[in-house]
Amino acid sequence: MLIVVDPTRVARRLRVRGVVQGVGFRPFVYRFANSLGLVGWVRNDGGGVEIEIEGSEPLVDAFTQCLASEAPPLARVDSIEPEVIPPDHARRDFVILPSAEGAVATAIGPDVGVCHACLAELFDSDDRRWRYPFINCTHCGPRYTITRSLPYDRARTSMASFVLCPGCAAEYAHPGDRRFHAEPNACPVCGPQLSLFEAHGVPAIARDPLAETLRRLQLGEIVAIKGLGGFHLACDAANPEAVARLRQRKGRPHQPLALMLANSASVAGRARLSAPEAAALESAERPIVLLDKLEGFDTAFPGIAPDLDEVGVMLPYTPIHYLLFHEAAGRPAGTEWLAQAQPLALVMTSANPNGEPLVQRNDEALERLSEIADVLLMHNRDIVVRCDDSVLRLRPDLPAAAGEATGAGVQFLRRARGFTPLAMPLDDDGPAVLAFGAHFKATLCLARGSEAFLSQHIGGLDNPAACTALDEAAAHLQSILSVRPAAVAHDAHPDYYSTRAALEMADAFDLPSVAVQHHHAHIAAVCAEHRLDGPVIGLAADGVGLGTDGLPWGGELLYVDGAEFRRLGHLSPLPLPGGDRAAREPWRMACGVLHALGRGEEALLRFADRPGVEQVLSMLVRGTRCPPSTGLGRWFDAAAGLLGVCDAMSFEGQAAMRLETLARRFGDSLPLSGGYYIDAPRTDGMAVLNFYPLLMQLVDEQDAARGAAHFHATLIEGLVRWVADAAQATGIRRVALSGGCLHNRLLAVGLRSRLSARGLAVFEAQHVPPGDGGIALGQAWVARAELRRGLL
Numbered sequence: 001m002l003i004v005v006d007p008t009r010v011a012r013r014l015r016v017r018g019v020v021q022g023v024g025f026r027p028f029v030y031r032f033a034n035s036l037g038l039v040g041w042v043r044n045d046g047g048g049v050e051i052e053i054e055g056s057e058p059l060v061d062a063f064t065q066c067l068a069s070e071a072p073p074l075a076r077v078d079s080i081e082p083e084v085i086p087p088d089h090a091r092r093d094f095v096i097l098p099s100a101e102g103a104v105a106t107a108i109g110p111d112v113g114v115c116h117a118c119l120a121e122l123f124d125s126d127d128r129r130w131r132y133p134f135i136n137c138t139h140c141g142p143r144y145t146i147t148r149s150l151p152y153d154r155a156r157t158s159m160a161s162f163v164l165c166p167g168c169a170a171e172y173a174h175p176g177d178r179r180f181h182a183e184p185n186a187c188p189v190c191g192p193q194l195s196l197f198e199a200h201g202v203p204a205i206a207r208d209p210l211a212e213t214l215r216r217l218q219l220g221e222i223v224a225i226k227g228l229g230g231f232h233l234a235c236d237a238a239n240p241e242a243v244a245r246l247r248q249r250k251g252r253p254h255q256p257l258a259l260m261l262a263n264s265a266s267v268a269g270r271a272r273l274s275a276p277e278a279a280a281l282e283s284a285e286r287p288i289v290l291l292d293k294l295e296g297f298d299t300a301f302p303g304i305a306p307d308l309d310e311v312g313v314m315l316p317y318t319p320i321h322y323l324l325f326h327e328a329a330g331r332p333a334g335t336e337w338l339a340q341a342q343p344l345a346l347v348m349t350s351a352n353p354n355g356e357p358l359v360q361r362n363d364e365a366l367e368r369l370s371e372i373a374d375v376l377l378m379h380n381r382d383i384v385v386r387c388d389d390s391v392l393r394l395r396p397d398l399p400a401a402a403g404e405a406t407g408a409g410v411q412f413l414r415r416a417r418g419f420t421p422l423a424m425p426l427d428d429d430g431p432a433v434l435a436f437g438a439h440f441k442a443t444l445c446l447a448r449g450s451e452a453f454l455s456q457h458i459g460g461l462d463n464p465a466a467c468t469a470l471d472e473a474a475a476h477l478q479s480i481l482s483v484r485p486a487a488v489a490h491d492a493h494p495d496y497y498s499t500r501a502a503l504e505m506a507d508a509f510d511l512p513s514v515a516v517q518h519h520h521a522h523i524a525a526v527c528a529e530h531r532l533d534g535p536v537i538g539l540a541a542d543g544v545g546l547g548t549d550g551l552p553w554g555g556e557l558l559y560v561d562g563a564e565f566r567r568l569g570h571l572s573p574l575p576l577p578g579g580d581r582a583a584r585e586p587w588r589m590a591c592g593v594l595h596a597l598g599r600g601e602e603a604l605l606r607f608a609d610r611p612g613v614e615q616v617l618s619m620l621v622r623g624t625r626c627p628p629s630t631g632l633g634r635w636f637d638a639a640a641g642l643l644g645v646c647d648a649m650s651f652e653g654q655a656a657m658r659l660e661t662l663a664r665r666f667g668d669s670l671p672l673s674g675g676y677y678i679d680a681p682r683t684d685g686m687a688v689l690n691f692y693p694l695l696m697q698l699v700d701e702q703d704a705a706r707g708a709a710h711f712h713a714t715l716i717e718g719l720v721r722w723v724a725d726a727a728q729a730t731g732i733r734r735v736a737l738s739g740g741c742l743h744n745r746l747l748a749v750g751l752r753s754r755l756s757a758r759g760l761a762v763f764e765a766q767h768v769p770p771g772d773g774g775i776a777l778g779q780a781w782v783a784r785a786e787l788r789r790g791l792l
Contacts, residue, residue: 010060011040011087014051016067018078019109019422021152024138025049025075026096027180032070033094036063043097044151046482050100054087074109074139074284076422078451096175099151108147108480110418111228111387112284113317115140116335117178122319123326123335128167131326133210133319134192134381138182140284144421145229145387146184149479154183158382165190192381194320199370210320213377214327217346222246224351224365224373227318229387229417229456230358231351231365233372234260238345243303249372250353255651256305257349258288258312258389262325262342270297270345271311276394276408285418286317287390301345309661312391314348317418320377350388355460357469358386385476386469387456388416397749398766412769413743415443416456421480423451424767424777427531431486431787434474434505435779436498438491438518438545438772440652442470445776446477446485447784452528452777453481454768461497470501489514489783491521491775493546514783518545519556519739520565522770524778526736527560530763535561537568537732539723539751542739542771543583543633543652552576554631557687557726560736562785568726569687573628574638577616582634585648586655588616589634590641593695595620602699610647632741635691639711642695643704653740660744662708669709672697676718678725689722691715716750723751724758734761740771 016025021044029042029051038055053060068077114122118135121127129135136142146158154160164172168187171179179185186192196209206212213223217234220242225232233250235242237259247253261267264278271291273281280289290310297311298304305311316322328344329337351359351369359365360383365376391414398409412419428450435445437458444455455473459466478484490502492515499515506513516524522545523538538558547553548567555571575592576582582589587610591603600617607613619625633656640646640655645662649655663669675694678687694714701707723735735755742748742764752762768774 006087006089008056009054009087009089010057011052011054011085012060012064013083013085014053014064014067015047015081015083016049016051016077016079017081018048019074019076020049021108021150022138022143022147022183023074023109024072024178024180024182027138027175027177028070028072028075029067030094030096030175032066033063038063039091039094041095041097043100044153045100046150052085054091072139074112096181099153108150108152108421109143110285110420110422111142111145112140112418113286113315114319114322115284118319119322119338120335122322123333125333129187131210131323132188132191133194133323133379134184134186135319136182136184136186137178138180139178141182141184142228145383145385145417146381147480148384150482152183157183158384159184159186162186162191162381192379194377194379197366197376197378199373199375201366201370204375209377210323211327213375214324216375217324220245221374222249222372224359224369224376225320226362226365226376226378226383227320229383229385230360231369232348233351233369235347236345237301237304237347240302243347246347246349246372247303250349252349253650254306254654256308256310256312257347258314259301259304260314260316260321260346260348262329262344263315263338263340265339265341266345267291267313268341270294270300271313274394274408276400280392280394280410281313281315285390286315287392287418288312288314290391290393290413304347307658307661309664314389348389352459354463356463356465357459358388360386385456385473387420388414390414390416390418393745395745395749397752398764401767409766411764411766412773413771414441414457414773415454415768420456421453421477423453424529425531426450426452426528426781427533430784432483433487433489433780433783433787434478434485434502435489435776435783436470436474436491436502437776437779438498438521439493439496441769441772442466442498443773443776444470444474444477445780446481446483447780448481448483452780453477454777457773467497467501470498474501474505484509485511487512487514487783487787489516489779491515491546491779492517492548514779514786516779516782517548517565518775519553519558520560520782521775521778522738523558523560523565523736524781525768525774526738526763526765526778528777528781529765529768532734532736532763534734535559535730535732536734536736536763537723537726537730538565538736538738539719540739541632541737541741541747543631544629552627552629552631554629554633554739555635555689556630557689557722559730559732563782563789567686568730569689569722570630571632571635572688572690572692573630574634575620575626576629576634577619577626579625579627583637586637586641587647588641589638591616592620592626593638593642593692594699596692597696597699599699607647632739635695635715636741638695639698639708642698643701643707645704645708653743656741656744659708659711660746662705663712663746666705666709669706669713671714671717672710675710675714678718678722687722687725689718691718712746712750716747716754719751720754720758723755724760727758727760733759734763736763738765738770738774742770
């Protein structure tokens, strides 16, 4: 064959990094190259996507420049590294090559909701995938939760056992098809199938599992539904008996439940919905978004979010979800109904009985959910890794990141499905570090190169199953990123399971380990997210974390500069009568305050119905079993106890959440005069902020809502002055706010506004939770700082 040499022809090898596997990137490259008349090839490998491209220099330049700007919607191009290579004049076309092996330096994309094109097929009675519960394409569907390892190919997913039928195989092989190399591609002929089981494990009598599921829901039954990253427990949200039965069976008497509605139009009249909140609800990630309730919500949906003014709402994101709403709407043709308000509202809460991890497998569901669910809707596509729903809030006072709807910034309360395992950029490159997080709201973080990969939310490590889930998540994160860490990081508390797991790994692989103080890690997470270099003043406000003095901390004013931190001040300590039990029973905190104010005898009258009140007062008098705590969360508990808002909690943060709701309903309030004072720095340099005068005034407050408003206003004023004094004394103008108390909107917004008004630059956790769910990122950041300084 005669080969014509074109002297104007150039060739380049392009290395594309980012989220570029499993998102339709290779088909996009194929179509784009052919549209420009360029030749060469594209393939997946461990580093991301590799391309060899040849043609005229202007066209090759145009191709390279548009790779990022014209990429598919789910792709994220972080970098394109070009290399000039000699042209191969024998090439005549552009092809897609099989994936290559190699060291993994890329990441798989997260699971995302059903795209518009698939929805159109799902509700088209002439389409071969009409009402097929596992429809997907390269623009939607499962990724992370079905993937065992990279490169992202079907053989490495839980779809490997489903052999493509001729029709699906043709789509998979055709570069011009939307399902070209869509690894979960399937249809009713060759793909996964639904099945419905009674709670005792016998198949339910049902011609159509989805229709029968809806019928059971409408009858008031509780249904376990297998989703992308685990099972949900569902019931009719408008049926108070069903909701009460779900709460009783799950052992969740008061904790708010998430609501699934058909679309944004269905939110109208139920909750307040801004444009940024609607955009977040409708995004491909489909998180649970916290919305303000409208008047009448609790009447229409009693028991969903009792005593709170917010409700978590999400929209359907799997075909199964959509098909339930479609069935309830009477199976309308087409997709017009998707924009119309629908009456059906479903509770969708995680199937994690007794605080254990999400139920993942079918056999596990039949064993663990048989006492909760009346019927189970399952399927035969395995879930490789658990991944709970993400929860976030939109705050107008926070800056929006690139790609987010303008008008409000995101703040995560739980980062999981839709966002895991998306990487967070770090300020510089560095060694790989695996951080094991804390004890509550556990997550992991694997820092690799200039990126940090946060695991999905794992939860509290209070039981063996949760500890096993942490181990599994650590192994999966290392496997899917093909990374062996150079060091591990963990909380400084020696008794946390996460600490023991980190130390065991360090011993097994002869790795250095870094113990990071809890509140240092909180502030470090904010520094990592915002890529702050140099010192900051940190306000770490949470319930508890072990301090360097062996005592429980939680209201801390810190100087933080990378691996270095020191304590500048703390809240005046409160006694915890009975130790940790006081953190669950605010009446005990109130007793401690009354005793400290010399009014201990009043506790006998206030809490006469509480067993053990005499013993609590005796402990306070004798000073036994009453460890001191500086935690800001305990001040919230004490205020709630004194105001009669919450005597005992059934879930973490319940008292503080009720207190905030009352304060928001009351409206604006001025701080109480003389409600706090700051002790001058002592010989140890500590500036101690004392709110006992505030609590003294709350003791006799008869209006709980007014007292809650005064408490928040005074708290904000005292904290702002405390932080501002430290900023003035140190000359540092950057302030990082973090810790679980920053989930409180009144507190966070008030602090940000007042500190900013004093000319300080304020940074908060946004894309990682401010609570313990963000700790692992801070641990990894501190560990890498220590490695850079040669401290390990």
